[in-house]
Amino acid sequence: MLKPSSDAPLRLARYNAPHQALHWLTAAVIFTVLPLGWVMVHMAKDAPHRGLYFTVHKSFGLVALALIVARLLWRALRPPPPLPPWLEKWEIGLAHATHFFLYVIFLVMPVSGFILSSASGHPVSFFGLFDLPQMAKDEALSKLADGIHIYGQYAVYVFLAAHILAVVWHVAFRKDGYIERMLPEQVNAE
Numbered sequence: 001m002l003k004p005s006s007d008a009p010l011r012l013a014r015y016n017a018p019h020q021a022l023h024w025l026t027a028a029v030i031f032t033v034l035p036l037g038w039v040m041v042h043m044a045k046d047a048p049h050r051g052l053y054f055t056v057h058k059s060f061g062l063v064a065l066a067l068i069v070a071r072l073l074w075r076a077l078r079p080p081p082p083l084p085p086w087l088e089k090w091e092i093g094l095a096h097a098t099h100f101f102l103y104v105i106f107l108v109m110p111v112s113g114f115i116l117s118s119a120s121g122h123p124v125s126f127f128g129l130f131d132l133p134q135m136a137k138d139e140a141l142s143k144l145a146d147g148i149h150i151y152g153q154y155a156v157y158v159f160l161a162a163h164i165l166a167v168v169w170h171v172a173f174r175k176d177g178y179i180e181r182m183l184p185e186q187v188n189a190e
């Protein structure tokens with residue numbers, strides 16, 4: 001179905017406030033975790049504050065995990081609004097697939113990160129406040145989780161890029177106000 005013409009006012013069904021808050025918090029946390037990960041793995045082993053970078057990366061990674069779990073629970077309780085009726089079938093399929101794989105990879109990354117650290121014998125501290133329960137030492141498991149974590153980052157880039165390109169597609173080409181679904185209603189909106 002085609003997008004309604006400009007004289008037919010768009011009534012987009014929005015995500016509710018907790019969905020929106022959890023979405024933007026997740027985005028902020030992920031865009032903190034990624035650069036910390038890039039920088040810390042290239043630091044000299046004896047660089048000052050290297051341990052701090054690792055602790056902050058791990059801690060924000062755990063915050064990301066908590067946010068993703070909260071989002072899944074909230075989705076189950078309050079399903080997202082239906083997609084706009086003017087979207088083509090392929091757009092709907094791509095949107096659902098991208099969202100699904102974003103949830104999967106943002107569960108896989110923190111869990112593999114935790115296992116790779118903990119099973120190698122390194123305690124995982126939450127911002128230096130307390131340590132998480134430690135796993136039994138298992139070098140093979142830690143190596144497997146390390147591989148998943150390192151290669152998993154490429155899946156993160158692919159799905160994040162697809163997600164952001166979809167926004168560009170809607171804002172620049174479709175011009176259908178789609179991004180408004182994830183923003184609070186403007187006071188002066190018509």
Ligand code: HEM
Pocket residue numbers: 030033034037038041057058059060061062064065106109110111112113114115116117124146149150153156
């Ligand atoms: C959404 C959550 C996460 C994302 C997107 C993420 C992403 C990354 C990235 C991009 C790297 C750099 C990989 C490289 O270029 O070599 C990295 C490394 C690492 N991450 Fe994470 N991470 C997340 C959560 C966690 C968590 C929760 C932990 C631990 C509790 C963790 C522990 C580590 C460790 C120890 C490394 C270094 C791996 C190595 O040197 O082989 N990460 N992470």
